[in-house]
Structure formats: C-alpha cells, structure tokens
Amino acid sequence: MGMMAKMRNLAPVFIITVGALFVLFMVISDSNVLEALGGRTNDVGSVNGIDISYQEFQLAIERQRESQKQQTGNDIPEEQFDQFRDQVWETLVTEKLIEQEVQRLGITVSNQEIKDIILGDEPPAFLKQNFIDSLGRFNREMYEEAIFNPQNEQILLQAEEIVKQTRYREKLQSLLEAGITIGENEIMRKFIEQNTYMDAQYALFANALFPDSVLNITENDLRNYYEANPDKFKVNAQRKLSFVFFRNEPSNADSMLVIKNLENVKQMAENDTSDFKYFVDIYSEVPYSVDTFTVSELSNEAITALKGANKGSIVGPVPSTRGGYDLYHLLNIIPTSDKSVKASHILVSQMGDDAANLTEANRIYDELKNGADFAQAAQNYSKDPGSAKMGGNLGWFGKGMMVKEFEEACFSGKVGEIQKPIKTSFGYHIILVTDQATSKYVVEKINNAIQESATSRDAKFTAANDFSFLAKKNGFEKEAELMSYSTQQSGSFTLKSTSIPGLGANKRLISFAFENSLNEISEVHKLPGGYVVAKITEVIPDGLEKFEDNQPKVRQLLVVEKQYEKARELATEVMKKAGNDLNKVNQIDSRIQVGTTGRFNSTTSIPTIGKDNAFIFTALRMKPGEISEPVKGLRGYYIFQLTEKTPFDSTAYQAQAGTLRNNLIQEKKTASLNAWLAEIKEQADIVDNRHMFYGY
Numbered sequence: 001m002g003m004m005a006k007m008r009n010l011a012p013v014f015i016i017t018v019g020a021l022f023v024l025f026m027v028i029s030d031s032n033v034l035e036a037l038g039g040r041t042n043d044v045g046s047v048n049g050i051d052i053s054y055q056e057f058q059l060a061i062e063r064q065r066e067s068q069k070q071q072t073g074n075d076i077p078e079e080q081f082d083q084f085r086d087q088v089w090e091t092l093v094t095e096k097l098i099e100q101e102v103q104r105l106g107i108t109v110s111n112q113e114i115k116d117i118i119l120g121d122e123p124p125a126f127l128k129q130n131f132i133d134s135l136g137r138f139n140r141e142m143y144e145e146a147i148f149n150p151q152n153e154q155i156l157l158q159a160e161e162i163v164k165q166t167r168y169r170e171k172l173q174s175l176l177e178a179g180i181t182i183g184e185n186e187i188m189r190k191f192i193e194q195n196t197y198m199d200a201q202y203a204l205f206a207n208a209l210f211p212d213s214v215l216n217i218t219e220n221d222l223r224n225y226y227e228a229n230p231d232k233f234k235v236n237a238q239r240k241l242s243f244v245f246f247r248n249e250p251s252n253a254d255s256m257l258v259i260k261n262l263e264n265v266k267q268m269a270e271n272d273t274s275d276f277k278y279f280v281d282i283y284s285e286v287p288y289s290v291d292t293f294t295v296s297e298l299s300n301e302a303i304t305a306l307k308g309a310n311k312g313s314i315v316g317p318v319p320s321t322r323g324g325y326d327l328y329h330l331l332n333i334i335p336t337s338d339k340s341v342k343a344s345h346i347l348v349s350q351m352g353d354d355a356a357n358l359t360e361a362n363r364i365y366d367e368l369k370n371g372a373d374f375a376q377a378a379q380n381y382s383k384d385p386g387s388a389k390m391g392g393n394l395g396w397f398g399k400g401m402m403v404k405e406f407e408e409a410c411f412s413g414k415v416g417e418i419q420k421p422i423k424t425s426f427g428y429h430i431i432l433v434t435d436q437a438t439s440k441y442v443v444e445k446i447n448n449a450i451q452e453s454a455t456s457r458d459a460k461f462t463a464a465n466d467f468s469f470l471a472k473k474n475g476f477e478k479e480a481e482l483m484s485y486s487t488q489q490s491g492s493f494t495l496k497s498t499s500i501p502g503l504g505a506n507k508r509l510i511s512f513a514f515e516n517s518l519n520e521i522s523e524v525h526k527l528p529g530g531y532v533v534a535k536i537t538e539v540i541p542d543g544l545e546k547f548e549d550n551q552p553k554v555r556q557l558l559v560v561e562k563q564y565e566k567a568r569e570l571a572t573e574v575m576k577k578a579g580n581d582l583n584k585v586n587q588i589d590s591r592i593q594v595g596t597t598g599r600f601n602s603t604t605s606i607p608t609i610g611k612d613n614a615f616i617f618t619a620l621r622m623k624p625g626e627i628s629e630p631v632k633g634l635r636g637y638y639i640f641q642l643t644e645k646t647p648f649d650s651t652a653y654q655a656q657a658g659t660l661r662n663n664l665i666q667e668k669k670t671a672s673l674n675a676w677l678a679e680i681k682e683q684a685d686i687v688d689n690r691h692m693f694y695g696y
Helices: 003-025 030-037 054-072 078-104 111-118 125-131 140-147 150-176 184-195 219-228 252-270 276-283 300-307 354-369 374-381 404-412 454-474 476-482 507-515 551-577 582-588 613-620 650-683
Strands: 043-047 050-053 198-206 238-247 290-293 314-319 325-348 393-397 422-424 427-448 487-489 525-527 530-540 593-596 636-645 686-688
Touching: 043 054, 043 078, 050 054, 050 078, 054 078, 078 150, 078 650, 111 150, 125 140, 125 150, 140 150, 150 650, 184 650, 198 551, 198 582, 198 613, 219 551, 238 454, 238 476, 238 507, 252 276, 252 314, 252 325, 252 427, 252 454, 276 427, 300 314, 300 325, 300 393, 300 427, 325 354, 325 374, 325 404, 354 374, 354 427, 393 427, 404 422, 404 427, 454 476, 454 530, 476 487, 507 525, 507 530, 507 686, 551 582, 551 636, 582 593, 582 636, 613 636
Parallel strands: none
Antiparallel strands: 043 050, 043 686, 198 593, 198 636, 238 487, 238 530, 290 427, 314 325, 325 393, 325 427, 422 427, 525 530
8 A cells, every 4th residue: 555545544543543632732722713613703611811612612522522432432422421521621621721831831842842752763652553563563664754745744733733732741740740759758658558567456445435425515515615616617608409300201202102113013013924033123122032921020011911912912012121111922821830919908007006907907898898999998098108009009929029928818819809907017908819820921022212302302491491481480489389390409519519419410500509699590400310490599608607506516526525535534544553454454444345456557457446547557656565555546545555567678678669669759740730730720710601502
C-alpha cells in the first residue's frame, strides 16, 4: 500500500486518537468553532469571564463520546447521557481553568519544543503507535514520510496542538511539584508501618459501662456544653424542598403497543408454517429456549390461558413474571406430583387479643357461609394489606412458600370451599382455595419488555410544565391536590451538596434553591428517573443550631464525652490497684474486658478489636514489654502491653527505600495537584447555563 493511501486510512485513527486525548488539553477558540459549524455563538456558560459556546461544548461531547465508543465498543446509553454530559462539562471547565493558569503563570511552549518532541528519539505514543509493525518495531522512515507529507497538514496541526497542550500541562505540573520533598523520616515511617507486625495484651475500659442513666446530666450541663462547643453546632445554609416527581415509566399506551405487536406476531405464527423458533429469533427480547414451568413460576394470566389451551396452540399475550408480556407456544403438558394451589384469604389480627380475633373471624366466616361475597369481605375486613385490595387473592404458590399451618390448610382443602378460621403466628385466616394444578407446561416463548416511548416521555414533560405553571398561579399544594399528584419532602441540603436527599443529583435544582426565596416554585428540572417541580419549603441560614431544637444532639455528644471521662478515670484507678499488672484487672473489676489482640499491623484490623488507629499507632511507638498510658479508642480507653513486635530489618529497609520514596512522591504529587485544582475551582467564577439548552 502506498504511503498516501496508508495515511488516508490512518486519518480516522489519528482523529479518534486526537479526540480521546484532546478532552483534557485542547483549547478551542469560538472563532474556529463558528468557522467550522457556520453558526453564531450561543454560550452554555463561562469560566472567569471566558465563554464556552454551545458548539464548543457539543464538540467536546462528541469527541469524548467517540473516544468511549472506540474504547468500549458501545455508545453511551440514553439513560446515562445526562451524567455523561456533566462529566464532559467538568472536564471542559477544568481545561479552561488550567489554560488560564498557564497564561497567568507565563508558561510558554515554543514551536521548536514541539518539533523536537514530534521528531525526537521517542515520539509521542499516540503518533508512534500507527507505525509499529507486527513484530513491534517502529518504522521511523514511514513515520517521518507521513509527518512531512503536505497532504497530512491538518492531521499534523491537530497532533501539534495535543503535544503543545500536553507540554503546557507538564510544565505547569512541574511548577506545582517543585516544592515537594520526601524526608528520610517519612520513608522510615512508611516502612515501619508496612513491615511491623505486633501482638498485645489489653484491657478495655468501655464507654458502655457508663450508660446515660448513671451520668446524671442536667439541662444546665447541656447548655454549658452547647455554649462551650459552638464549633460542634455550626450549620451551613441549608434548604428543604417539597416536590412532585413525574417518573419516567411506560404508559398504558406503551403497554397496549406491546400487546398489539405481540397479537400481530401471534397471527403471523398461526398462519405460517415456520417453526415458532423462527419468530422467537426475530421478535423476542430474550434468547430462544424451551422451558418447563410449574404454575408457581407463571403469572396468573398465563396460568389461566395455558390451563385452557391445547398442545400446539399459541397462548397470549399475557403478563410476564420477568416484566413485559409473553407469547407462549405450548409444546406439552406434563403431570407432576408438585401440586400448586391458588387461594384467597381474610386475615383477622386487629381485635387486641387472641380470643377476640377468633370471635371476629368466626363472625366473618358465618357471614360468608350465609352468602356474603368473599372478595368484598376481604376488602372490608382483612388486615393483609397486600392481598386485601385484591379481594384476598394470593395467586398461585407451591409447597414451602407459606407458613406451615396455612400451607396444610390450603393443600388439604377442597376447591371452592370456605374453610373455618385457622390460626398462624399472623392471626386467624379464613381460606378459600380457588384452583389447583398438578401439571407442568413445556413452552417456547417470545418476551417483549415495555419501554417508555418518546411520546409518553414528552407527555410527562408537558404535564410537569403545566403543573409548574398552575402551581405558581394557584398554589403548589392546592394544585397538587386538584391534580391528584403526590407531594414528597426532601431532606436538607447545602449549596455544596452533590445531591438532594430524596431526589438525587441535580446541580441546577440546588442552585435554584439557593438563588430563590421561601415558597418559590421551580420550573421543570430533569432527573435520571423523570422530571421534578419543586417548592422551597425551608430556608436555614448560616449560624448555630438552636439549643432548644437540638437538645437530643447536645445530650448525645455530652454523654459520649462524659463516658470517655469516666472510662479514663476507671482505667487509672483499676491499673493503680492492680500494680499496672493486666492479669489482675479482672480480679479488681470483673466488668473489664481483658484479652489478647492477635497479630496485626497498620494496614490490618486488630483481630479482637477492629480497625482502631489510636491503638495501632500507639503500639508502633512502643517497645516489647512496655505498657501504654490510657489510649482513647473507638469504644473507650485501652491500656495494653506490647508482647510482640517485628524487629527493624535494615537490609529490607535499604531494599525498599527507593520504591517507598517514589510511591510517597507520587502520592504527594497527586494530592498536590488535586488540592490545587479544587482550590482554583473554588475561587473561580463559573457560570453554568446548560439548562437553557438541555432542559436540566
């Protein structure tokens, strides 16, 4: 293949690679985007006054989307696209901030630097990878021929921009990391933490020995603690919302569409000589299989249809136990000893005691024997909320699925006969067995799930918009009641919250809550599961939690503090009486837990205690045989004697020191960069107007 032909074939690869890397580093000017797309600027936001146009943002989305498709072979699922768009936005904002910092710090990259990198002994991997043969050898001659070919000018310009932005980032990172140092003490400490194993005998003076009831805490104690610890009761500004949620879910029309489609398939299958598998392969959303079902594995509608069907017939569409609808081809009916029954019941458990419950159950039973309707009686009297609304119907079930007494009554009862009340741990049951089966059904099936259509989703959005408009005009609660919409309450959240308790993540809705006043009603906001209209119901300013509203919290904190004080006093007193001998602790106070830890180090939990860092890092500073001072742990105070400790291995230390140093440097570099990015993002003026374009 000629070099130019090879480059033409490689061009898409170059572009895809450029797209994948460019998300982090590329700087796109509005003029270039407008020239490419021929549109006017529509800004989705800005970073410190630098606009981000709709076209630029869309281009970043498509590049990242194409990159992911190349890496995974799959496109972004529709239900995840809002989240994906948020990720691209955060990346683009970070890129803009980095670009601005590069300019502020006067970091430059010369054309000669870019040339030296591209033509150097070790070219960038994203360029070099296209010129490596099947044996892994780099063909420099072909590489340079492609680089200097005028027809590849546009590809080369894109590659140069990637190299340039990468170099900017490297220089910026070097500047940020210039002050990072690792001392010998840090390396030594890391080595000791990773390589030192210990064992200890301990006594735990637990907080639990001092319950609230013995601490005699007064209201004056609570108030003094509250006033002495204002930092524990600070609150950032918070908001709460009342909201109506319009959930994304299939409508009746969507269900009817699936039913209609399956009815058409049924008609074709009945009038065609092809095997049923032919239609399964074309129309089913689950792979072809031949299944044998008992009635307890089928929906009630499917059982009714199959029981009345002949072998070879096509049954359905009927609701599926896996969701959606099924179309069955009945291959065979097999007798089985595993009998299943269908039953209804009325549960009586509300009368206050066993005798009264039995009296009430007998009264209802007499009504039924005198001709009362069972389903109506179940709705009126049964205390089983799941089945009462369905007339007591429990559906089909096999043995082992119900409590013993109930199961025995159902499987021994006659179909159509109302049984006298029987007792279980739930109360008294009046049972009516409505059907029974001793057959299994061998079937082929077509399954179609019910998906929400675009029409249904648009209808939800329209309904949400209508509600928002009317709620602003007539009142949120009034309009919700008139339209029979359920209102829900969110938990409290701050401006920096990543999600709203009870609703989920939506930055725009959080911003709305803090940009508006009490009782303000929102426009429609989009969430992964649907649309929401919200009202601000509580505005909590910055400040201190009120003492009167938070006495339980104050008490809880004070109780814990007092428990630690008592536990330390007890530890000091007992150890003094025991002559600092842990073996005598239980002789003085049998309530104290005394034991041995088992082997542990800083990276593991202590076998008999758990992950208690105060215990672990105190032990690291001790010598074998040494007894600790009281150590404040998670459950109280510990006093322990170190019985075993791995000696320091200078040879192993010398062997590992270099690797430990490199790891520590890398950890500090990562932490430093992340902290720097968080700081500049916190200080930045970031305007996000994406909701104007995407309906957030």
